[in-house]
Amino acid sequence: MSNIINSLYNIRLLDDLARKKTFIHSIHPLIKLLTTIVYVAVLASFERHEVSALLPFVFYPVFILSFAEIPVVPILKRVLLVEPLIIGIGILNPLFDNYIVVFGDIVVSRGWLTFLSIFIKCSLAVTVSILLVATTGMDRLAIALRMLKIPRIFALQLLLTYRYIWLLIEESLRMVRAYSLRAPGQKGVKINDLGSFLGQMLLRAFDRAQRIYQAMSLRGFTGEYNAGDVPKIKFRDFVYFAAWSLFFIIARIYNIAVLIGALFTGVGR
């Protein structure tokens, strides 16, 4: 159980990372959001069972990971959290699609290719989304959404949900800790106690959320979230956006992996 409790400290890692001051962090939030949207859109536009053409798209998250000085392992852990979901979405393909595809000497079923394709696409999309939050921060992301004319209420909803979720998790971790101290040598919460445990958790989280809301309104909060100065979009930001979009589109049209392979083996397609 100490594992969960340790994570209490890491829960807000993304917030911490978002405060770094690297080149990537200094890119305008709106630009980063748009770049991510283009990235995900291009990924989604690929053929159902395309695999090799997806490889160049690994470059973008790797680029961000290295230039924004983001530690790889915690990010991967967070991606792993959603992996079961992704597998759940894709796993039926190999069962129903037995059509055989031949690559030179290798024979595979198209179902597996589709599964692999879905798996890669979803993992990449999740990774870049997490990286977007880790390099921008939820506050500034909400500002970017407002700039896209997303209604205030949605941006606010997102922001408060994000804040409250951590509170809820922290509150439950604290309860789990208190419980485990009084139930040593026991794994998890006993089923008999689960009802009152969950009920308490909900009530507490609700109470806490309410007090925080009160604290916010006491300091003049009326629904418009102000996260301070928003920088202007600079020329540099445009270049960043244009360069990446160009790269994504070229990688969509030409299969770069195959092109490079051809370059080395001297065999055209």
Next chain:
Amino acid sequence: MSHHKLEARSLYFSYPDGHEAVKNVSFTIYHGESVGLIGANGAGKSTLLMLLMGILFPSRGEVLVGDVRLTKKTLPAIRQRLGFVFQNPDDQLFMTTVYDDVAFGPRNYGLDEDEVKIRAEKALEMVGIPHLRDRAPFKLSGGEKRVAAIASVLSMQPDILIMDEPTSALDPKSRRRVINLLKNFEHTKIIASHDLDMVLETCRRVIVLNEGEIAADGITEEILFNKELLESCGLEIPLSLQNCPVCGTFKSHISHVKKWDLSFSCKCQD
């Protein structure tokens, strides 16, 4: 200055479950006064403060700030003038950095970012934590959180500072720091606490609550010396006023109390 006046007129409040937490409470607090609100657990201190802040509304009676009656309509204007520090700083700090938390209030009042910066930095300076500005609030120690919470209210430059248990759960050093901080504020302030020694040092006037009613209202030394009164309200004479732990005679430093100096001065130590 009458507009810094805070007045409660026969306030009553019952919680939805029917528990009457505040009964017939009236008082007036004038500009520059420092008032300690004391009472046992469950006496209704927090409830009363919430009534003053307009978080709760009284079932009977009214609250006046300056000459304005506190209603839903006047709430925004009034809240700008009252600064409330929560009992638990975790409820108050929710942004990603201390600076953002301190700047939260001023930003909501639509000040431009330069002015926000000036105010936030001044508030951080006042409580002595400029070095914590870029830290995440949830990673601070209890004492640091407390002063950060105080700074987040000071940045709004309120006329009246209202605090719920500012020294609870603090170690002696952090407690001392908060006390010194409070002593140096020229604000009108209301401090709810069981820490009677702290009240003795920081407040000139004391209101005693007992089961939701005012049991006494007067000068700090008079009330905190009144053993009978305090005990009937579930409280004790402050430690610094109790008998000398060395020789057992009553400490002879009443004259010191008046000068807000509580250094230990029993004759047996001479």
